[in-house]
Amino acid sequence: MTDRDELAERRRKHLKLIHFNREDHTFVETEKPNVTFDDVGGLEDVKKRIRLSFILPLKQPEVFAAYGKSAGGSLLLYGPPGCGKTFLARAVAGEIEVNFMHVELQAILSMYVGESEHNLHDIFAKARENKPCVVFFDELDALGGSRHQMRAHHDRMLVNQLLLELDGLDNQSDNVFIIGATNTPWYLDTALRRPGRFNHLVFVPPPDAPERQKILELKLAGKPVDGLNLSAIADMTKHFSGADLEQVVQDAVDSAMERTFETGEIQPITQKDLLAAVKGRKPSTLEWFATARNYATFSDVNRDYQVVLDYMKKHGIK
Incomplete structure (x- = not known):
């Protein structure tokens, strides 16, 4: 060839x-x-x-x-x-x-x-x-x-x-x-x-408290639960994204499943499970806001991202 x-x-x-x-x-x-x-x-x-x-x-x-x-x-x-x-x-x-x-x-x-x-x-x-x-x-x-x-x-x-x-x-x-x-x-x-x-x-900002409660309700739908106060959980998860809330529910599910394997009976997700899951998580949005604030403050010539700074000020994000 x-x-x-x-x-x-x-x-x-x-x-x-x-x-x-x-x-x-x-x-x-x-x-x-x-x-x-x-x-x-x-x-x-x-x-x-x-x-x-x-x-x-x-x-x-x-x-x-x-x-x-x-x-x-x-x-x-x-x-x-x-x-x-x-x-x-x-x-x-x-x-x-x-x-x-x-x-x-x-x-x-x-x-x-x-x-x-x-x-x-x-x-x-x-x-x-x-x-x-x-x-x-x-x-x-x-x-x-x-x-x-x-x-x-x-x-x-x-x-x-x-x-x-x-x-x-x-x-x-x-x-x-x-x-x-x-x-x-x-x-x-x-x-x-x-x-x-x-x-x-x-x-598109993170969900507010009523939206967070609705997200929690949707993520918990069809799962065994007992004595939940989702309004209280929503108030505790300020600045959490929808993805953060989904992970909170998954952590609570893991806790309930662990008890299920120990007892041999289906155990419901409780308020205690959700509280423990929330305490083990921090909102992932805060890192994004820190980056956005730096850009909006020092590099935003046309003030396109002033809305982000206004949102941060209104919601106490530093």
Whole structure:
């Protein structure tokens, strides 16, 4: 075999691998959510902001046109991890009664050069096929991070592709709406914040006391319980995220199961179990707020994150 033939064979195998990868790549499902804002407990300020900046322009474009405003741009949800950004995005799709695509990072990234950009383009193409559609990008900072801090050329190309796809959308004609979620919006590429892209920023805070009680009720539903005062537990879990509360319930379940194995009979989850679980946990959101405060105080030129500082002051977070 000549050198030219060997090179051709290597290229053929490489193309075959790429083709195999594309066929077996993570498939992004399209669904029709049956949840709306009525299913989102609390967060009234957040829902009001989303309605005004994202939903009403789609439902009543003539009103906004009278003021020189039009439907456009995309929605960026940010805040501490585990506070329900994904559920909120699904509720937005349910509120405007459109299809929903939840895109996670593994559905895009590939080990082959140029393949990630193809995957991203395919997702937008599928969204157009299923329009009207909301495309939800989880962990957007991992996909659209600042190009100035990227060393690898293919990482920068992926951000360029995302910008290209966003610029190619006309929300009024294509009916493809984009929602992103991130815990660290300050790490996003500045070009993503340009008007017409992710120019609607919405802070999703940790649940308040009534929301925490509702989350605890949902997580304990169907489990054996006895003498619970969930209102008291909700008051004790200030600043806890939904994920933190889920872990509290799991810790309490483990305690009840331990007694079950010791006695040989099913033991209920008690108030004591929950109290012990709460005492063994600290809210994971406090670390996020410490980072957000530093950025909002010293680097937030446009005061985009002043809402975070206001929230911290109101709720006594130092």
